[in-house]
Every structure is written in structure tokens, then in C-alpha cells.
Amino acid sequence: MIKNYISFLVVPAIAVIILLFFPLDPENPKVTYTFCIALLMATWWITEIVPLAVTSLLPVALFPLFGVMDSKDVSASYFNDVIFLFMGGFLVALAMQRWQLHRRIALHILKITGVGPGRILMGFMIATAFLSMWISNTATAMMMLPIALSVIHQLEELSENKSIGNYSVAILLGVAYSASIGGVATLVGTPPNLSFVRIFHIYFPEAPQVSFTAWLVFALPFSILFLLITWLVLYLMYKPRNAAQLIVDRDTFRKQLADIGKTTYEEKVVFIVFVVLALLWLLIADLNFGAFRMKGWSSFLPAGKAINDGTVAIFMAIILFLIPSKAEPGKKILDWATASEMPWHILLLFGGGFALASGFKESGLAVWIGNHLQWVASYHVIFIILAISLIITFLTELTSNTATTEMVLPILAGIAISTGIHPLLLMIPATISASMAFMLPVATPPNAIVFSSSRISMAQMARTGLILNLVGAVVITLLMYFWGSYIFDINFTQTPEWLKQ
Numbered sequence: 351m352i353k354n355y356i357s358f359l360v361v362p363a364i365a366v367i368i369l370l371f372f373p374l375d376p377e378n379p380k381v382t383y384t385f386c387i388a389l390l391m392a393t394w395w396i397t398e399i400v401p402l403a404v405t406s407l408l409p410v411a412l413f414p415l416f417g418v419m420d421s422k423d424v425s426a427s428y429f430n431d432v433i434f435l436f437m438g439g440f441l442v443a444l445a446m447q448r449w450q451l452h453r454r455i456a457l458h459i460l461k462i463t464g465v466g467p468g469r470i471l472m473g474f475m476i477a478t479a480f481l482s483m484w485i486s487n488t489a490t491a492m493m494m495l496p497i498a499l500s501v502i503h504q505l506e507e508l509s510e511n512k513s514i515g516n517y518s519v520a521i522l523l524g525v526a527y528s529a530s531i532g533g534v535a536t537l538v539g540t541p542p543n544l545s546f547v548r549i550f551h552i553y554f555p556e557a558p559q560v561s562f563t564a565w566l567v568f569a570l571p572f573s574i575l576f577l578l579i580t581w582l583v584l585y586l587m588y589k590p591r592n593a594a595q596l597i598v599d600r601d602t603f604r605k606q607l608a609d610i611g612k613t614t615y616e617e618k619v620v621f622i623v624f625v626v627l628a629l630l631w632l633l634i635a636d637l638n639f640g641a642f643r644m645k646g647w648s649s650f651l652p653a654g655k656a657i658n659d660g661t662v663a664i665f666m667a668i669i670l671f672l673i674p675s676k677a678e679p680g681k682k683i684l685d686w687a688t689a690s691e692m693p694w695h696i697l698l699l700f701g702g703g704f705a706l707a708s709g710f711k712e713s714g715l716a717v718w719i720g721n722h723l724q725w726v727a728s729y730h731v732i733f734i735i736l737a738i739s740l741i742i743t744f745l746t747e748l749t750s751n752t753a754t755t756e757m758v759l760p761i762l763a764g765i766a767i768s769t770g771i772h773p774l775l776l777m778i779p780a781t782i783s784a785s786m787a788f789m790l791p792v793a794t795p796p797n798a799i800v801f802s803s804s805r806i807s808m809a810q811m812a813r814t815g816l817i818l819n820l821v822g823a824v825v826i827t828l829l830m831y832f833w834g835s836y837i838f839d840i841n842f843t844q845t846p847e848w849l850k851q
Contacts, residue, residue, distance in 0.1 A: 353397040353399055354399060356393065356397065357393055357394055357397050357399040358399070361389060361390055361393045362390065364389070365386035365389055365390060368382060368385070368386055369382055369383070369386055374715075374718060375714070375718055378713070378714050378718075380416070380417065380418050380712075380713035380714060380715075381713055381714050381715045381718050383416040383417070383418050383713065384413075384418050384709045384710060384713040384715040385715055387408065387409070387412050387413070387416070387418070387706075387709070388706060388709075388710070388715075388748055390408065391405055391406075391408050391409075391702070391706060391748075392747075392748060392790075394408075395790060395791075395792065395808065396790070396808060396809075396812055397808075398808050401695070402695065402698075402699050402791070402808075403695040403698040403699060403702075405702065406698045406699050406701060406702025406703070406705075406792075407698065407702065408702070409424050409427070409702060409705035409706055409709060410424055410425065410428075410705070413705070413709055418709050418712065418713050419705075419708060419709055419712050419713075423708065423712075424705050424708070424709075427701060427704040427705035427707075427708050428697075428698070428700075428701030428702075428704065428705060429701065430704065431658050431659070431660035431661075432488065432660065432700065432704070432795065433660070433697055433700055433701065434660035434661070434663065434664050435486070435488055435489065435658075435659045435660040435663050436488065436492070436696070436697065436700060436795065436799070437663070437664065437667070437692065437697070438660065438662070438663020438664040438665075438666065438667040439488070439489055439492030439493070439627075439663050440492060440692055440693075441663075441667035441670065441684060441689055441692070442492075442620070442623060442624060442627060442663070442666060442667055442670065443492055443493070443495060443496045444684070444688050444689060444691055444692070445620045445623075445670050445683060445684045445688070446496050446620055446624065447496050448684070448688050449614065449616040449617050449620055449683075450610070450617070451617045451620050451621055451624075452496040452497050452499070452500045453500045453503075453504075453610065454607065454610060454613065454617065455497050455500070456497050456498075456500035456501040456504060457504065457606055457607045457610075458607070459473060459474075459477070459497065459501065461604060461607070467505075467517055467520075467585070467589065467590055468581075468585050470501065470505075470521070471520055471521060471524050471581060471584065471585055472581055474494065474498060474501070474521055474524050474525055474528070475524045475525075475527075475528040475577055475580070475581055476528075476577070477494070478490055478491070478494050478524070478525050478528035478529050478532060479528040479529070479531055479532030479535075479573060479577050480532060481493065481494075481529075481532070481628075482528070482529045482530070482531075482532035482533045482539060482540075483532050483533065483535045483536045483539045483573075484536065484538065484539070484632050485628060485631045485632050486533075486540075486631060486659050487529040487530055487532075487533045487539075487540055487785075487794065487795065487796050488529075488659075488795035488796060488799065489627075489628075489631050489659060489663070490529045490532070490533075490796070491525055491526055491529040491795065491796035491799040491800065492799055493624070493628065494525045494529075495522075495525065495799055495800060495802075495803065498521050498522060498525050498800075499803060499805075501521065502514070502518045502521055502522075502805075504606075505517070505518075514590050516587075516588040516590075516810075517588055517589070517590040518805050519588050519805065519806055519810055519814075520584040520585060520587070520588035520589075522800040522803055522805055522806055523584055523588075523800065523806065523810075523811065523814055524580070524581070524584050525796070525800055526788075526794075526796040526797050526799065526800040526801075527580050527584075527788055527796075527818065528577060528580070529796035530785050530786065530787070530788070530794055530796055531573050531576050531577050531580065531785075532573055532577070533785060534569050534572065534573050534782050534785050535566065535569045535570045535572075535573040536562070536565065536566055536569070536570075537560075537562050537565050537566075538562075538635065540751070540785050541751070541752040541755075542751050542752055542754075542755035542781050542784040542785060543565065543781060545752060545755045545756050545759065545781070546560075546755065546759060546777055546778070546781040547560055547565075549755075549756070549759045549760060549763065549777075550759075550763070550773065550774075550777060553760070553763040553767075553773070554763070554773060554848055554849065556848035557773075557846070557848045557849075558839075560774075560838075564837060564838065567837055568778075568833065568834055568837045568838070569782070571829070571833065572782065572825065572826070572829050572833075575825060575829070576821075576822060576825055579818075579821060579825065580818060583814070583817055583818060583821070584814070587814060614677065615675075615676045615677070616675055616676070616677055616683055619670075619673055619683055620670070620683060623666050623669060623670060626666065627662065627663065627666040630647070630662045630666070631659055631662060631663075633646055633647050634646050634647060634648050634657065634658075634659065634662060635648065636649065667684070670682070670683045670684035671683075671684050671685070693802040696791075696798055696799075696801070696802040699791060699792055699798055699801075700792070700795065700798060702792060703748075703749075703750070703792035703793075703798075704750065706748060706749065706792075707748075707749040707750035707753045707754075708753075710748075710749050710753070710757075711753055711757060716745075716749065716753070716754070716757040716758070717757060717761070719741070719745060719758075721761065731771065731775055731831070731842060732827060732831050734771070734775070734776065735775060735776075735779045735826070735827045735830050735831060736823060736824070736827040738762070738776060738779050738780050738783070739779045739780075739782075739783045739786075739822075739823035739826045739827055740783075740820075740823045742754060742758060742779075742780045742783035742784055743783045743786045743787065743819050743822065743823055744819065745758075746783070746784045746785075746786075746787045746793065746794075747787045747789050747790050747793045747819075748790070748792070748793070751784040751785055751787065751794060752784075754784050755780065755781055755784045758780055758784075759777050759780060759781070762776040762777050762780055763776075763777065766849065767849065770845040770849065772840045772841075772842075772845075772846060772849070773849065774834065774838050774840060775830065775831075775834075775835075775840060778830060778834060778838075779826050779827065779830050782826050783822070783823065783826060786818075786819060786822040786823070786826070787815075787819070788811075788814065788815030788816075788818045788819055788822075789811065789812045789815030789816055789819060790808075790811070790812065790815070791808070791811065793815075797811065
């Protein structure tokens with residue numbers, strides 16, 4: 351097959367040629383080594399020539415072999431706080447599925463959002479985007495996945511041929527993409543936003559502070575606009591052929607809710623844990639609303655700074671293992687038989703992405719890429735913004751969005767200082783673009799989470815994501831140039847005084 355030829359012959363041959371004859375940085379061969387390994391991993395992930403989890407293990411074998419990273423450091427990348435966040439959230443999701451709570455929630459959503467495929471998709475995307483404005487994108491996607499799967503099952507039951515075609519892909523991708531799009535809207539919605547605020551203040555301490563309110567006023571319109579564009583793209587690409595069959599009366603869902611009976615004790619327990627987990631995630635850190643600041647609950651604990659979302663997720667999951675079940679005496683709300691359904695291969699997929707991101711940083715490849723952004727300074731600012739948006743968008747497909755932001759923003763700040771370009775014109779598009787990775791499961795945790803449903807192929811995600819990556823870069827460019835310059839009082843013809851200092 352053609353993909354065998356490309357994966358096992360063409361790409362390795364290109365990598366060898368680059369290694370031998372076209373080193374990216376002759377003084378630091380690790381840059382070239384990491385680039386070639388990333389090229390091989392990206393090809394194997396896209397073609398799925400071997401299982402995704404196997405490709406994810408390549409850094410363990412190749413990074414130490416080429417001296418990119420120490421074996422212990424690479425191995426540590428595969429088990430961290432994000433992995434525990436995934437595990438804890440997924441355990442709660444499995445408990446929801448075990449006691450059919452997700453089916454009840456799904457029926458309520460269907461009853462509220464509407465009767466047509468378009469309205470159902472929009473309902474999921476709005477709910478996911480709103481949650482991700484306040485809760486981590488990973489946690490939001492984790493919450494929504496079992497509900498989405500239940501709705502898909504309900505729609506399949508309504509369909510005469512028991513199939514809704516690719517419409518399930520639209521719902522699942524809608525959840526993943528909305529989690530990233532919604533997180534952009536607030537400073538607390540995603541880590542790159544907070545990284546931007548901190549780095550901007552370090553480099554330009556005399557500049558006006560980018561407040562929570564200012565960011566919200568700027569970024570919320572972007573999130574709303576791009577959410578609508580994403581909904582339109584997904585609906586047009588994956589609209590079910592039998593859409594007429596999926597237009598149902600709301601009474602259908604009310605009847606089904608009545609048929610499943612009253613809420614059971616186990617459902618109530620899982621729902622309470624679910625809500626408490628969401629609130630703990632929401633309120634773990636301080637929320638700054640400009641003049642009003644609400645302290646997070648972790649700040650009241652002696653070791654509050656040591657607590658993160660992963661800690662909370664595992665803690666609440668453990669509680670489910672401790673509470674007895676009334677329906678099944680002698681058993682607990684969550685048991686290991688249910689927990690064993692965890693998609694362990696996705697954990698390796700996460701780990702491979704984290705290891706690759708660490709390799710980019712440790713080898714200097716990320717800095718090398720960032721330095722090559724400097725050429726754009728001689729062009730019109732709107733083309734500079736577009737170039738940065740495109741480069742960061744595709745770079746973050748293979749690296750952690752937080753790591754990408756941390757490594758690239760200081761370089762962009764330096765470019766602003768040397769060229770006199772207002773730094774916000776460079777740094778804000780890069781920050782938002784770091785959250786606009788839609789092509790690969792490893793690009794962002796929400797992508798990997800919905801990919802774990804086994805209802806989406808790599809080709810479907812890559813094809814849809816490529817369209818949104820390109821459209822997103824254009825939207826970011828236009829919004830930053832016209833709306834951002836107004837909100838942040840940017841003068842294109844005058845260098846700010848604080849930038850000269």
C-alpha cells in the first residue's frame with residue numbers, strides 16, 4: 351500500500367538525507383535529530399501504519415539513542431499530572447456509564463436543545479465551550495464525552511437503519527474543538543493565556559496590564575465567531591443523509607425519560623460527585639475579574655499550591671471506590687472491573703506527545719523554529735500576524751500548547767523590542783494559535799479524549815482539522831488587526847513609550 355511505502359521508505363529516507371546532508375543547526379545536532387524523529391512520528395500517527403500507542407513509544411527508544419534526552423527524563427514524560435487528570439476524569443465518566451446516568455443526562459439535553467441534527471450539534475458545542483471557559487479543556491471534554499456517546503446511541507436507535515453515518519463524528523469533534531475554542535475566551539480558560547500574561551509582564555513591566563475583563567472583551571467575540579464557523583464546517587462535512595429521520599418530537603425524549611424510571615441512589619451519588627468535581631475544578635484557583643477577585647479554595651490549605659486538577663480528579667474518583675452500592679450489595683459505586691475499561695493506549699498517546707514536547711524544548715528545536723520567525727518583521731503587520739498564527743498553529747500540533755507558548759513568546763517579545771512592533775500584535779495571536787490545534791489526537795487532550803471513543807479515524811480528524819487550522823489563522827489575524835488594536839489601544843504608526851524603555 352502507498353502508506354506503507356511512505357511510512358517505511360520515503361519518510362525515513364528523507365530523515366536520513368536531512369541528517370547527513372542538511373543539518374538544521376550544525377552546532378547543535380540535537381535539533382536535527384529531534385526534527386527527524388518528530389517527522390517520523392507525525393507520519394506514523396497520520397498513516398496509522400502501526401498502532402498509535404506504538405508510535406508514541408518512539409521517544410523512549412530514539413531520544414536516548416541520539417542523545418536528545420536522558421532515558422529517565424523521557425520516561426518521566428509518560429506519567430504526570432495531566433495523565434492523572436485524564437485517569438480521574440475518565441473513572442468518573444465510567445461510573446456514569448455503569449449506572450446509566452449519562453443516558454439520563456443525554457435525554458435531558460436532547461429534550462432542551464432541539465429536535466434536528468444541527469440544533470443538537472450546536473447544543474453540545476455551546477455547552478462544551480461555556481464549561482471550558484472556566485474549567486480545564488481536558489476536564490470539560492472528559493465530562494462531555496460519555497454524554498455525547500449516549501446521545502449518539504439515542505440517535506442511532508431513532509434511525510431506521512440503526513446508523514447515523516458520519517454525524518457521530520461531527521458531535522465528537524464538536525466536543526473536542528469547542529473545548530479548545532471556549533478555553534480561549536478567558537484568561538483562566540487555558541494555560542497558554544496565563545503564560546502570556548506572565549511573560550508579557552516580565553518583558554514589559556511598564557506596559558498596561560492585560561486584565562481579565564480586557565481579555566474577555568477581546569477573546570469572547572473570537573470564541574463565539576469561531577464556534578459558529580466550526581459548527582458550520584462540521585455540519586456541512588458530516589450532515590447525516592437521513593437527517594429527516596433524526597428530526598424527532600421532544601415528547602419522544604420525555605417518554606424515554608419516564609421509561610427509565612426514577613433516579614436511582616447510585617445515579618444520585620455519581621451525579622453529586624460529578625458536580626462537586628466540576629466545582630472543585632472551577633474554584634481551585636483564584637478568579638480575577640478586574641476589580642473583584644475571588645480566592646480559590648486551594649489557597650486556604652497549607653499545601654494548596656501543591657494541588658492541581660489531577661489531584662482533584664483522582665481524589666473524587668477514589669471516593670467512588672469507597673461508597674457502597676444499594677442495587678448491588680457488597681459492591682461499590684465504582685469497581686476495578688469497570689475501571690479496567692480505561693483506554694490505556696490513550697495514556698501512551700498522551701505520554702508520547704508530552705515526550706515529544708520535552709524533546710523540542712531540551713534539544714533546542716523549538717527555539718530554532720522560533721528564531722526563524724524573525725524574518726516576518728520586514729513585512730506588513732497583517733502578514734506578520736498571519737504568519738505567526740499559521741506557524742504556531744501547526745507547530746502546536748506536535749507540541750504541548752503550553753510548552754509552545756512558553757518557548758515562543760519570549761522570542762516574539764524580543765522581536766517586538768528589536769523592530770518596534772507593538773508586542774501584543776505578535777504575542778496575542780501566538781497565544782490563541784497555540785490552542786487552535788485540531789488535526790491530531792496528540793495535539794491537545796480534548797482531541798485525544800474524543801479519539802478514544804474509537805468512532806473517529808485519524809484521517810477524519812486530520813482532514814477536518816486542517817480546514818479549521820487554516821480558517822482559524824485567518825480569523826485570528828483579522829480579529830487581532832481590527833478588534834484587538836481597538837481594545838488594547840494599539841497605534842500601528844507609533845511605538846509605545848514603555849517599549850522603548
